[in-house]
Amino acid sequence: MVGNGTKKNAKSGNGRDQATRAKSRVAFVAPFAALLEQVHQARAADLYPFYSSVDPDAVSNGSGRPVVLVANDYLGLAADERVRHAAREAITRFGTSRCSSPLAGGHSPLHTELQTRVAAFLQQESAALFASGYQANVGIVSSMVGRDDLVLTDVLNHASIVDGARLSGAEVRFFQHNSASHLRKILAQEARDRRILVVVEGIYSADGDIACLPELCSAAHEHGAMVMIDEAHSLGVLGEGGRGAAEHFGLLAEVDLIMGTMSKSLASVGGFVAGDRCLVDTIAHSARSLIFSAALPPAGAAAALTSLQIIESEPDRRERLWENSQFFLEELQDRGFDTMNSVTPVIPIRVGDPGKTLEFAARLRGAGVLVCPAIPPMVQSHLSRVRAHVTASHTRESLERAVTVIDEVAAAVGVRRTTSPAPALSGARSRSKKRPAAAELQRA
Ligand code: PMP
Numbered sequence: 001m002v003g004n005g006t007k008k009n010a011k012s013g014n015g016r017d018q019a020t021r022a023k024s025r026v027a028f029v030a031p032f033a034a035l036l037e038q039v040h041q042a043r044a045a046d047l048y049p050f051y052s053s054v055d056p057d058a059v060s061n062g063s064g065r066p067v068v069l070v071a072n073d074y075l076g077l078a079a080d081e082r083v084r085h086a087a088r089e090a091i092t093r094f095g096t097s098r099c100s101s102p103l104a105g106g107h108s109p110l111h112t113e114l115q116t117r118v119a120a121f122l123q124q125e126s127a128a129l130f131a132s133g134y135q136a137n138v139g140i141v142s143s144m145v146g147r148d149d150l151v152l153t154d155v156l157n158h159a160s161i162v163d164g165a166r167l168s169g170a171e172v173r174f175f176q177h178n179s180a181s182h183l184r185k186i187l188a189q190e191a192r193d194r195r196i197l198v199v200v201e202g203i204y205s206a207d208g209d210i211a212c213l214p215e216l217c218s219a220a221h222e223h224g225a226m227v228m229i230d231e232a233h234s235l236g237v238l239g240e241g242g243r244g245a246a247e248h249f250g251l252l253a254e255v256d257l258i259m260g261t262m263s264k265s266l267a268s269v270g271g272f273v274a275g276d277r278c279l280v281d282t283i284a285h286s287a288r289s290l291i292f293s294a295a296l297p298p299a300g301a302a303a304a305l306t307s308l309q310i311i312e313s314e315p316d317r318r319e320r321l322w323e324n325s326q327f328f329l330e331e332l333q334d335r336g337f338d339t340m341n342s343v344t345p346v347i348p349i350r351v352g353d354p355g356k357t358l359e360f361a362a363r364l365r366g367a368g369v370l371v372c373p374a375i376p377p378m379v380q381s382h383l384s385r386v387r388a389h390v391t392a393s394h395t396r397e398s399l400e401r402a403v404t405v406i407d408e409v410a411a412a413v414g415v416r417r418t419t420s421p422a423p424a425l426s427g428a429r430s431r432s433k434k435r436p437a438a439a440e441l442q443r444a
Pocket of ligand 1: 134135205262263
């Protein structure tokens with residue numbers, strides 16, 4: 001019995017019961033046998049890369065400190081003293097959490113202000129907040145469409161978009177990555193009276209390329225479909241004012257729903273949707289991931305609010321981000337690395353083999369360069385890669401150091417290259433190919 005001084009606890013019973021229960025627990029993990037085996041092997045070989053802790057101050061890496069390329073803190077605001085101060089003040093004024101759903105009193109005045117600021121920033125009528133970007137996508141998509149509808153999603157869209165679409169009960173179809181012609185082909189087969197939601201990302205988190213938004217939007221709108229854009233990686237990064245891919249292409253008034261996360265350029269956590277008041281009102285009162293979940297803490301809202309103000313007032317951060325990412329991308333390409341379709345601060349290095357990818361990431365970590373490995377089931381095996389996220393706060397010296405280390409470790413691990421490596425970094429960098437300037441790249 002529990003608490004009577006014997007060694008038995010709530011989980012114990014007689015031996016036979018325990019064996020039966022253990023067997024039934026094993027049945028639940030059986031479908032994950034291959035995955036668990038991979039985890040065990042990686043741990044045994046000291047190559048396990050996940051759930052490690054990262055010192056946020058390390059992002060501003062002085063010499064000798066690790067070069068952190070795993071944070072989506074594109075504008076370098078997570079360590080900014082103004083953002084930290086705002087979060088501290090919010091805790092002092094409003095406590096650590098409102099311990100309540102947004103509908104039932106989870107919002108502080110900071111949440112209300114953030115909703116208004118997000119809507120104004122994105123030039124939309126209204127905005128609603130979620131506790132995470134994942135919850136935002138799941139809630140938006142699943143509340144906008146239902147059983148009789150169709151969701152058309154780019155094949156590289158984030159899992160949260162796919163999960164929302166599946167949860168909605170709508171038919172889900174994938175179009176080829178960034179292909180307006182494939183989207184058109186699917187739309188042409190569709191009945192005109194069916195409600196269709198087309199979902200794309202601004203910057204694709206997988207490959208680091210930019211959505212062909214003008215073509216995709218025209219295809220969708222010609223067919224009467226609604227367009228939702230996930231600006232998770234493009235907010236603060238793309239567009240004259242950092243409003244994302246929709247601004248970059250002059251389409252802020254054309255996209256129907258703008259989704260974003262606060263866990264990247266806004267240096268916080270949380271998600272949002274912005275659009276026409278009728279759409280946002282519908283989502284705010286029907287998205288189950290919003291209604292049935294506690295609101296993001298006041299400190300999170302305060303941090304996002306301050307970051308948004310900084311994004312508006314300090315455009316030079318975006319300039320620095322693009323200079324850094326263009327530099328890093330070019331250096332990798334000069335050394336023959338396969339950076340896939342990246343033209344943005346999201347920079348994959350394709351390895352093409354899961355085991356080698358883990359080894360590459362682990363050895364890089366050992367040498368002081370932190371990158372994110374992506375292996376099955378995140379990506380197909382032959383597309384296994386490590387991914388680097390460049391930020392405005394990386395120094396040129398730290399990026400040079402990272403390139404040198406990547407070059408050396410890749411040679412030791414046998415990472416394949418598309419061309420033979422160029423000579424090592426030198427102070428005076430000569431370029432064989434004429435490359436676009438950062439501003440041009442942003443317009444690409
Ligand atoms: N959308 C995209 C494109 C993402 O990459 C992510 C997460 N990286 C999300 C949504 C989910 O956002 P969050 O991590 O803020 O929940």
